[in-house]
Amino acid sequence: MKKHIKTTVLALLSVLTLNSCDNEKLLDLNVNKNASTDIDQRYLLSLGMLQVAGDRYESWRTNLIYSSTMIQHNATLAGYWSGDKYYYNAQYSGAFWEANYPGSIKTLTQVVDQTKGKPESANTFAAASIMRSFVLHRMTDIYGDIPYTQAGRGLVGAENWFPKYDAQKDVYTMLVADIKTARDAFSPSARALGDQDVLYKGDYDKWRKFANSLLMRIALRMSNVDAATAKTVFTEAASKGGIDSNASNAFMKQVLGTGGGINYNGTSLALSNAAGGGGDNNARVSKTLVDFMDKYNDPRKMIIIGGLGNPYDKSTWVTDPAKQRGLPNGYTATTIKNVYPDFTTLDNFSFINTNITDLDDPTPLLSYAETELMLAEAALKGWVADDATIHFRKGVEGAIRSWAAYGVEVPSDAVITKYINDLGFAAAGSERKLELIGEQYWIATYLNHIEAWANWRRTGYPKLTPTNDPANVTGGTIPRRLRYYEDEVGSNPASYKEAIARQGEDLLTTRVWWDVKK
Template sequence: MKNKFIKIFCIAIVSAMTVASCDKGFEEMNTNPNALTDPAINSMFTLAEIYVDGQDFSNTRGNNIYAAQIVQHFSALTGAGSKYAYSSEYSGALFGESYGKGLNQIFQLMSVLPDTPESSNMRQACRIMKVFLFQKLTDTYGDIPYFEAGQGYNGNVFAPKYDTQEAIYNDLLKELDEAGDALDAGKPFAGNADLYYQSDVARWKKLANSLMLRVAMRLSKVNEPKAKEYVEKAFAKGVFTSNDDSLVLEHEAGPPGVKTNPITSAWVRNDLNGGDSNIKFSKTYIDLLQSTNDPRLRIYAKIESTGDNSPASQQGLANDAKEFPGGDKKLFSDPNTSTVLRYDAPTLILSYAEVQFILAEAAVKNWNVGGTAQQYYDNGVKAAMDILTIFGDKVPAVSATEYNTYITTYPFKSAGTESEKIEQIITQKWILLLFNGFEAFSEYRRTGFPVLVPVNDPLGQTNGTIPRRLIYDQSELLTNPDNYKEAIQRQGLDLMTTRIWWDK
């Protein structure tokens, strides 16, 4: 991989954080920053990139406990996601942290960037990073504050209105289209302060176009002509062409803070103690990989108490379980602490494999994306296996022979129905999106795949149906009540069962 982590000196992070709020909520994001005579632009940019993937608060609560359990990557006996129960703290975590940290950081940075050609590339990169955060937010909750978000810096808007998801999606596509075109290799960028691509403009352009694929495909059921238009446009402009283009953010092992992995650091530090974690791999996930002899299983999973990562030994916990069968949680599979759950495990934010699966789905729909669905599917599966080398060599990588055996034994269903083909594509995407529960949750709602058996638990809030969204941060009832009420009147009650605009 070419994405090598640029070591972040503490002084750079501290200087950036002096102008970035660490609290959540609009009151922080919409407060004018203190007068800055010499803002640390590059350090602010570095911190914005780190915040794009969230921190421990939203990833532990919104991702690990909610989204990843809803889609049955993981399971817990009393997990809010496994049982579709409601926790205001967990459900609102992404909302509060995204506005209070990630978007706050980006809006502050854009407020101090001079409007000059020399700052143009950094400004376009900020627009692209905003799309990552806003798409995750609107996909999780539905209508959200968008156009007025951040206007406390120059517009004195401290209670931003909620915008419709349709309007938000239209603007997300516009932002990516314009920002990608405006990136210019002949202008300065951020040097090594850019952790993503070390200021390689060509790769940033591919990132903008590849993210456009993800955004556009989300509209496939609610506005297929627009989805097709922008998928084809993104492909024509140029998307990821190998794993070297994948957006991988490297991390450090410690001390705990912004430099550590926002998922694994909290999990290992607080919960995982010789296999004593309450969150385990879901039986759904383990059973699928075992039944297909998937070579990735040894890299993903391990019985932490014994160190056994052999695929045959892995055991997942059913999402409807009331107790650990046999009474010993240490007999169940944990994420592998030698690979994907290392303290310094990298984060796979957007991958070449995901791009290939999106193009495979587009080809199934006969959209103009060059290759065939089988070509893109095969490429995606191979890339998804090969990318696991980013997690180190303590477990053997998937070999070419193993890939060939897998793809030969379970080939793409070229003669199948459109639904069968898409199910196969999305199931592979679901495997790939381990640790990105938010994206897997969105793709499940969009497609209905993979087929999951719902949980009907007395703690649940959905009468035994899989949730369609998370409930807003309830602080909005105090800080932004009029706009919150207007949003739920338009969208529907603030419940897990209320469908958002593109979820048809």
Template structure:
């Protein structure tokens, strides 16, 4: 990866230069710049895009650890904790910093550079690829926000810097989805391989417009299937359009941002935070807060999943990677029951002591939670599982079983993309598929097989797992009922807006509540129709 700190420094200098030039109408060089905008905007836009990709992948706990792990990951019974103040998701407890995080990151960080790029490139035919790639990335940014909260600012979002709109109106999710799908469709069609692109400033695809087109249609497949509960015919239309347009064909198409150990603009933020004080720091010798949940660990063990040592370990392996071969032994792994604290856990484990915590499994800090772990935005194996559902619904001519097995294989072949170059032999993959065959059955039985596999294979893409669970109901999870929880003992359907929106953007916040329903964890968003 290029030295991102140097690019950020260059961005600061170039951005300052262009702001000075734009602010001074009588500057003798202004007319020349106006006649040839690429002379100055090209390098600035490239740096803006690089920075935007990095900050969307991880700008702080706000768009990583909080929404992805402590909330979605714990609600989906992947993570569990006995600390009700640091890890709240498995207990459905409100902590404003956690629920506010993604909202603040999207509207305070992720959209800023993206909207600037869209504004600078929109009307320049030579920058058609810059513009349309930014449109695709805008959809990626916004779909996470609307899927977690429901109605959010969209059409006026991120325009404080460009248009002076500091209190944007909230838009209905139905309208947001219609526009996101339209944007993906138009952007994919308008990408032009004969025109310049971001090149090396594009850390996902190196400026390859063909790859971006594939990403756009794969995103369309993801969003099109979101509509199955609310508008089946519309869902079918968009799914078929996505498949016809061309979705991912191999792991080489994965939308990912590579990281390296280093400063905050280099490392994988989610992994870095899990290594820290609120996760499972090796210095705690197994007493860190964020353990793996019993539901998830039991499933890996019961199915003989060869991804288990890639995903999880006991703490000695995190402290010393030379111990991983023994610390990842499947028979020794234990998942922590969800929904308990250090006192109530004794109701099901009477002999529990503080030392017991060290006996429970943690995320593997040397593979999926390393500083150099790649940020995976959308994977080929995810696409294959979507195709399995599309085929099951009769929207694709393929075989659900074949797609399912290809999805499993693709997931198990992703290890070399991560630190440690973890590799699962083909024989182990074949054995897993033989031991856990796609058996067919009723529509719902097949949906359960497909989307339980989704839950397992999308590990650490936990916000997407949460969205997919709300749409499909799989995997089947037993809710917890911790005292004082926000839902009355049911798994949440969304997370609430930041209180700052109620106090600062009051009029628009109230309009959103009137439209969508109470600002509660149990209020269903538009596509999550009951």
């Protein structure tokens, strides 16, 4: 009997072993032994960089609908442009979060994690780290406390499936550390980035300058809440050299082609009627901005403005600079008649120049003009032993000349010089100098409306008059942040609740850590 049982068991084990082998062979059939098991992370880097520049979805909602109108670069009568009248639209408010956490942040985090500690991939690691830091800096300035440490690492382990929100103060500390590490990691002996670097084509000096200018931006942003740290970060970055000419601008190059999508300029896609944008419902140039340019006889007026008329029908255009009229913020097609009783059409207000919104126009991330204006402010603060007037002049001139990248005619040297002289920076008092810097930073970041909004919240310049539509949700004040992507309430509830308990209610009026300017 025992012999029979033993024989049966051995037979059963034999069958199971054979079945196991057969199963393994069957599974092996699904494996392509000739396929690569490791992707070249430089290709993912290219994707992540273009994702940072933005597609139409988040560019339209975050950069245009909310930021451009809150900062009074643009204005609109359309109700769905929520920022113009301080409405809350959940989809639009959360769009930047919704697009970038599963998009650019996940992509770039993958590249960073796969190349970290590999000398041959040092350049890929460095570029990916800087771009990851750039988009997460923008994310925290829009929302406040955000997932940073665990962001984009959901596939690494279950511990990251419900990422914690890091306090913005800690995010800033990590940003500085990560950018410095990346900046100092570029190496000529590592694998070249080549054409996969769609920003600088493997020019590592330009990457270092971009990193230093980004550090300067971060330092100034925290200057009202941690001046000592801000000064240390700024002076270290400035000593190493930021973006020093328009040739080194961090302007993401966009291209035309069959690919579409993120190959195109996302803001231009939103403004293009032919590409499925908002068409006639889109914004016009704000009266605030037009009046500002008229006050100082700004030579950028007919660079930013295309004319009066239908922007999609050239036969209707009126391009006489003297006849341009900005659209006031905060009105609907009904209430605008309280200001202009004869109102009949938006064509009577100046539209955005279509020459600066081509689908292959660059997407601005950070510029030489911004860098020089930041240095001017730092000089006023005593952080750098430089002449603030020289930096101011370079910043304004750089901002005007930067429009050459959009294929438009730049004013002559004489016109630019006269404009700068007439601003009277050198003879102005200290506070007026800060105001002039803030105003010029504001106009220098037209098209980069998210950055203009962030810098305005920090400085209070330019001095803007809020709108007060009856349906606004802010009590007639310009929003200080956007509300979190609503999906977070249900999908990551513990982390979401912890963040708002620390930061404050999830409202458009709640201020982020560094926003203390009254």
